[in-house]
Amino acid sequence: MKIYDQKHIKNVVFVGAHNSGKTTLAETMLFEADLINRRGSVENKNTVSDYHEIEHEKGNSVFATPLHTEWRNYKINIIDTPGLDDFIGEVISSIRVADTILTIINGQQGVEVGTEIIWNYIDKYRKPTIFVINQIDHPAFNFEESLKSISNLVGNNAVQIQYPVKIDGAQCIIDVLKMRMYKFPAEGGKPEKLEIPDDQKEKAEFLHNELVEKAAENDEELMELFFEKGSLDENEMRKGIKAGMLNHELFPVFCMSALSDMGSGRLMGFIDNVAPAAADLGSEQSTEGADIVPEKDGNTALFVFKTVHQPNLGQLTFFKVKRGEVKLNDKLVNSRTGETEVLNQLFIMDGKERIAVARLTVGDIGATLKLKDTETNDTLFQPGSEVTIKPIKYPQPRYHKAISAINNKDEEKLSEALKKIHSQDPTVEISYSKEGRQLIVSCQGELHLAMVEWILLNIYGVEVSFQKPKIAFRETIQRSANANYRHKKQSGGSGQFAQVHMKIEPWHEDIPEPEGFNIRGKEEIDLPWGGKLVFYNCIVGGAIDQRYLPSIMKGILEVMEEGPLTGSYCRDVRVMVYDGKMHSVDSNDISFKIAGAHAFKEAFLNANPKLLEPTVELTVKVPEETVGNVMTDLQSRRAIIQGIESDHNYQVLKCIAPEAELFGYSTDLRSLTQGRATFKASFSGYQPVPANIQNELVNLEVEH
Known part of the structure; x- marks a missing residue:
């Protein structure tokens, strides 16, 4: 050719x-x-x-x-x-x-x-x-x-x-x-x-x-x-x-x-x-700040803009030659992995037809097969001329569903298939919600999700079901409370004994140290799910041996990982352990862990516990003629509108909205505006859940 x-x-x-x-x-x-x-x-x-x-x-x-x-x-x-x-x-x-x-x-x-x-x-x-x-x-x-x-x-x-x-x-x-x-x-x-x-x-x-x-x-x-x-x-x-x-x-x-x-x-x-x-x-800038000049005599640089996984064929990688020439059997380095890839095959593509070529020059678009570890957005460069071409920035997902294989035996197969789908389409994102214990697939809308489902069934042979994602609530307290718990268990031989007295309070930045306690030690723990636990050792007179305090804290953390209200993570609490009792024979780590957990749970439930919900910063770009309907819909979702700006024939609404109210928002917004509106959402923080909704959620948890 x-x-x-x-x-x-x-x-x-x-x-x-x-x-x-x-x-x-x-x-x-x-x-x-x-x-x-x-x-x-x-x-x-x-x-x-x-x-x-x-x-x-x-x-x-x-x-x-x-x-x-x-x-x-x-x-x-x-x-x-x-x-x-x-x-x-x-x-x-x-x-x-x-x-x-x-x-x-x-x-x-x-x-x-x-x-x-x-x-x-x-x-x-x-x-x-x-x-x-x-x-x-x-x-x-x-x-x-x-x-x-x-x-x-x-x-x-x-x-x-x-x-x-x-x-x-x-x-x-x-x-x-x-x-x-x-x-x-x-x-x-x-x-x-x-x-x-x-x-x-x-x-x-x-x-x-x-x-x-x-x-x-x-x-x-x-x-x-x-x-x-x-x-x-x-x-x-x-x-x-x-x-x-x-x-x-x-x-x-x-x-x-x-x-x-x-x-x-x-x-x-x-x-x-x-x-x-x-x-x-003309030239474009690399991520390193160097100019990539599109010249035939330059060192070869390819940009991968598309990946396709085809059954019985493998991974097909599409690229544009940004500099130099690429020839059959060239060895190029992946700037992301540092691995060398060999281009054993070069093609021009016409739909599904592959036309083999021996080389492609700067500016041309081609494809190759079966690269080891190259994905969309990767740069392949000639050894000794390292360069990274700026990646494509994809829009954030707007639609989220929990996904699971109908046949439990297919879970591993599902995971592998979803990785390939993400590789082929980076706007399909896959994550695992540890607290919801759900695999989440995030994409651009219902049609996009239907495409994912079709590929899973028809290409990979995995039948799946979709569920509403669980909301990642948080639990905290609004006032102080005291509790003590005695754990005693005797079953022949050495038994179990521990007694723990503690006080808990809400924690926030710049809070003064607690009064009325002889503080002998303090530990601040940044919780993996956000917020803090601040643990004070206020034991005097050796009522509890120092070696048991880590066990008490471990018991507290276990309760915080499955909160007393709804099973959600707890955050922003400080605990003062100030008294207790132990036994020279029957006290051990497990006894104090159990006593600490029970004491904390009792105190938490008596400290006016509050459920917090995740909120998002929502920016909605709406045609002027539909802005009223969109604002009414947002208010029905408990959104707080913080500002409105004009952008040509559109209005841009900026608001804070509860994540729990945005399920299906992409579909509803499309319906309200005949598909002309767009939106972006990013995590904002946690806000208290209204009392009536908290009661519903707590009652639901009790029923389960």
């Missing part, structure tokens, strides 16, 4: 809302380049990019799929991404390695929720972006409204390259960069290239001049030429458009029908001639 240099490699990622036509466009572009003989369709389940069984079953893209095409001496690497925001991790990793983003707009709907969400990531990475308004031949197509929605999204930097017209019943596209009209046959395909009709010349000239001005704005030399000549030729315009795209200040707008193959060839030509190549994006 021909090897292209970095000036002739274009890495284009297709993004857009569900059903905007991304997969159909990819199929059409492969067909136009003669890489496939006939076009498949999503409905017939035979497209190159949607090849996974789950995608056939669900009828939509679930994974980002790399493809490639060749067009007029350029290689175009395409990554077709899912349109549902539950699979946003696939989109983000693809954007990270893109040179240009192709944002597909459904011409019936305009910019949709999914597009808005994806745009936030495109804008964050400041990637060059082309907008394509699809379905020009659909009866419900509305170009003007779609164009307006793009302008609302990106501002007045959206610039028309084309617009659609009907001439004598035939579908046409007028191109104001080339100042030509393309007239398509009814079945689509190759168009006639014609002069612009007289009744369209005024509009086309106006848009052409607007495009010239926008192109000139992005380059000082072009601006001088523009003032000098009053216009720019096509090549000069291309130069200015590319500069504007690289500055993230100009967004060309095309129109087409991917399904009918109208306009795809012209779009591919623009990608070739104008869209930035790998070489145009």
